[in-house]
Every structure is written in structure tokens, then in C-alpha cells.
Amino acid sequence: MSDTLVQVEHLQQYFPAGGYGKNKKYIQAVDDVSFTIERGETLGLVGESGCGKTTTGRTLLRLYEPTGGRFIYDGDVIFDVEKKIKVDMLPYRKRMQIVFQDPYASLDPRMTVGDIIGEAIDVHKMAANKKERYDIIIEMLRRVGLNSEHANRYPHEFSGGQRQRVGIARALAVNPEFIVCDEPISALDVSIQAQVINMFEDLQEQMGLTYLFIAHDLSAVKHISNRIGVMYLGRMVELADSYELITRPLHPYTKSLISAIPIADPRKARENRRIVLEGDVPSPLNPPSGCRFRTRCPYADETCAAAAPEWKEIEKGHFAACHHIDKCN
Template identity: 60%
Template sequence: MAENTPLLKVEHLCKEFPAESGVFAGRFAKKVSAVNDVSFEIMPGETLGLVGESGCGKSTTGRSIMRLTRPTSGKVYFEGRDVSKMNKRELKDLRRQMQFIFQDPYASLNPRMTIGEIISEPLQIHGDGRSASERNKYVRELLDIVGLNPEHINRYPHEFSGGQRQRIGIARAFALHPKLIICDEPVSALDVSIQAQVLNLLKELQKQFGTAYLFIAHDLSVVQHISDRVAVMYLGKIVELSDWKTLYAEPHHPYSQSLLSAAPIPDPDLMKSRRRIILAGDPPSPIDPPSGCRFHTRCPIAKEICGAEQPDFKEVEPGHFCACHFAAPYPIKESHIDL
């Protein structure tokens, strides 16, 4: 693959779910627009952070890319191949190169299997050709790499802490040496001290194996430590995308700015002087999203055009994209902030 060729390319991805079930889920029933016209690229070995509040469509985006749920429309290309047109055999081959780390380390591991069986399961499914003894040796090596005792290979998930279970999930994801791993909030269920350890482990493994990540999170401070670029999502749409340094230094979308104002800073004096931006109201329902810009009902700088016209997702600076009629560095001025 050429250096400038994306490993993953997502074009106009949409995913809708029926809002009703049973006899009421007919052709004209209301639908939940979980993901709406999402596009981005991930280069080999890169980490793209996908951040936004709960319910904005981050996890659905990740699952749609993996075809764990079928997209309503749009295209997903992995190494130039259209994932949406793959049959079962092709999808099985794809999943050797694309793996998933789930949010909940308690629910994502089979309690009836030993951790050795859990980590070796992908090898068996995809027929790696190793003998039982070779596979056992390889699983022990993986346990050592993720910081677990190889002698615990025959223990069950309930015998481990939350952080240790997530390390087991990471070992399982890396067993096939995939080119891309979708990390669906892999540290949100862990203590803060354990979060740092798991993030450092993911960075070390990325350096060792050259794996690319789509790192899904709602915590901007977590995303900052692991991402090369960051995409901010609101109500099913990406509203801003840039390299993390630019986004954190000069957010151009009001929603990005409000998220950054809530992120903690390890400097008490700076934290005291910073103005917190409190957004009005609650996020609108994805069943009936607002017209125009989806953020305009909560935006402190919204004008009449915001409710009438949907802003284009355009490049405001080299490599920096934003969907806002009034995109500018720190668009919410102090006069708009309710102190």
C-alpha cells in the first residue's frame, strides 16, 4: 500500500434504526438517525480519536465500519476494498485485519472460557496453522506483552480485575496482528490510574506492531494522549476534524469549544481563571433532529441561518475541517458565556 493511501476510508456513512418495533415498525414508521453523512480517513499506523457525548453515534459508527451492524447507506473502504459489498467469506478475511476492543471488560469476555481459550479463539476461527502447543506458547507471549502473568492462562475472567480484563481483551484483539483496531471507549469503565496504564499499553503496542486505531471516547483528555487527529461528533454528524494540537489550541466549532471548556487541566490557577461554557437544554432527539445545523438549538452564537441551512463540512485551514456558518478560532466569546 502506498504511503498516502488511506487504510480506512469512510464516505457518507448513515445508519438508521426503527424507532418502533413489532407491527408498528412499518415502511413509514419513524426512524432514529444514529449516524448521518459521516466521512473520514485513517492512514496506516495512525490514531483517529472520535469524541462526543453519549448517544451521538460514536459506537454505531465503529460497529457499522466492522459490519457488526449493516449501514443504511454510504461506503466503507478498507485497503481500497468496499466492505459494504463483502460476502461472509470476505468479511471473515477482513476481520483478520480489523479487530474490536469493547467498552465493557466485564461483558465482552465469556465467563465459561479460560483466558487462554479466549485469546486463542481468533486463532482457531481463522485457522492460523499453529499446533495446540505452539498456540499455547503464543498466548503466553501475548499475556506477557500486555502485562499479565502467563502462568494465569488457565484462570477465568471473574478472577481478574477490570483493568486486567481489559488487557485480556487487548491481547485477544492483537492475536491476529490486525492493521486496524476499533477501540470503543476501552478505558471509560476503568479507574483513572488504570486508564493511564491501558492507554500507555495501547501506544506501546501500536509502536511495536504499527497498528492503526479508531479510538472512540467521550473524554477529551483521554483522546488527547493517544490521538494523532480528532473528530468531534454531535447528534450523528462530525462537526470538526483536525490534528489534536490544532483542535485543542484553536477549536473552530462552538460545540468543540464547549467540550474543551469542561476538560480538566492539571493547573489549579489556570483552572480557576478559565470560563466554563454551559450549554442550554438537552441534546435533541435523533428521531426528530433540528433543521439546519443540528447544534443550533443549544448554540450560544446561533443566528437565523443556522436553523434554516445546514452548514457545509469544509476546510477552514489546511487539514482542519469544520461544519459551522461562523467557524473561527474560539467562536464563543466571553460575552456569550453565562458566568
């Protein structure tokens, strides 16, 4: 059995944005993204709003139909756009799940928590009878720090942190192997975020889970992730071991992100020079030619405008896409 559970090759997701024929326009949400995730690993995915993190996760689960690329899950080709391969996703829904960003919008307000969790159990025929179904629901609630009394309540009776726990319990109900965590802490109070991250880590250890953990907060991502990928305007710009990426970033965009992490110690904060990027993120409807970061990069030149940088392994396990790695390090 291979240790590689998730293998993504040249993933592409374009959304139609008006126009007809040759004038038809597309939002290039994800463009030529490749990565792997090992069994039992957590890969963090970070970047600014609109960079394509959430679209990447949802496309892998075929919540969006991919425009291009290939996704191999545990040796099975889930989709290969070029070869026109797309498997029936229902059997894989038990193995791959998602925890959504907004716990207020992702739970049906007309259903009790027990029915929300039980729906997935029913669809995938995970229980032989009502008692077994009930036992699974209560066990899932227990795993996320809730109890049997919560099963008969409705979502509006819970706090944001508790709702997100219900969303996590729903994902766990079918005993998955791989979970896309789509910014699961961004809508929560800071005081609750650490509790939820610790719970994710405990569940991973108990159930042997593999995560794609999408977030804005680099501090949270570095805590939970084995490796971190950085996206900018639909493309991956750097990928490395978590500690390596934070301490030795190679790409100028990654350096600017890391410099923005708040530092509690005032003395160290004074020593930390924040890298402020000029300009705004370009539109994915009309991205810059060549390197997409070049309009905000202090090292950009004609080479950057002429061609997109190659995605390559700069050091063992440390990948980046930049024409001037030597110049900016």
C-alpha cells in the same frame, strides 16, 4: 501502497424505532459521517453519550449493517450501500479487530482466558498445532502485561484492568492492522487508565497498529491521538490535528467540550472560562432541521435552521461544519 488505510464516505446508520409504512420511525444514530485514517495513525473520536461514536466504529466492522455510505479499507471496498456492495467479512476479521468498552460483559465467563484468546486463533486457523496455538496465547498475554499462569484462569478471577488487557490480547491474537478501541478505558479506575493508554501506544509502535480510539475523556484522547474528530448527534462537526483542535477549536460545540476539561493548576483554572451549553441534546429520533447543534448554539439564526452546514476544510487539515465559523472565532 497508499498511506490511507481507512476511508469512510457519508456513513449512515439508522435503527428502526417503530411505526409502519410512511409512519415508520428511525433513530438517526450516524448520519453523513466522512473521515480517513492513515496507516499507523490514531484518530480519536469524541462527543457526548449517544452522539454515534460507538455506532460508527461498529458499523465499520459490520457488527451493524450500514444504512448508507461507503467504507474502503486499504483500497478494498468493504461496503458501498448505494452500489449494493458488501464483501464477506471473515477474511477481514484478521485485519480489523475491536476492543469493547466493558471488560466485564465482553468476556465469556465460562471460558478460560487461554480459550478466549485461542478461539480467534482457531477460527482464523492461525496455528498449525496445539503447541503453536499455546505459544501465540502466551505471547499475546505477555504483550499486554500478563503471563502464562493467567491462561488457565477465568474472567471473574481478574480485576477490571486485567480483564481489559485480556480483551486487548484477544484482539491482537490474529495480528490485525486496524483496531477500533471502543471506549476501552471508560470502565476502568483512573489509576489504571494511564497504564492502559501507555500500553496501547507501546503496542502500536511494536506492531504497527492503526487505531480508531473512541472515548469521552478529551484529556486521554489528546494524549494518544494524532487527530481528533468531534461528533454531535450523529454528525461530525470538527476534525483536526490533536494539538490544533485543543488549542484552536473552530466549532462552538468543540469549544464547549474543551472548556470542560479539568485543569489541575488552580490559577489557570480560574482563568479558564467554562462554556455552559443551555438545553438538552435533542432526540436522534427527531433531530432539529438544518444544523443539529443550533438548538444549543449561541450563534444560531435562520440560516442554521434552513440548511445543514457544509463539511469543509477551513484551514489545511482542519475541517468543520458550521455556518458561522467567522462569527464564533
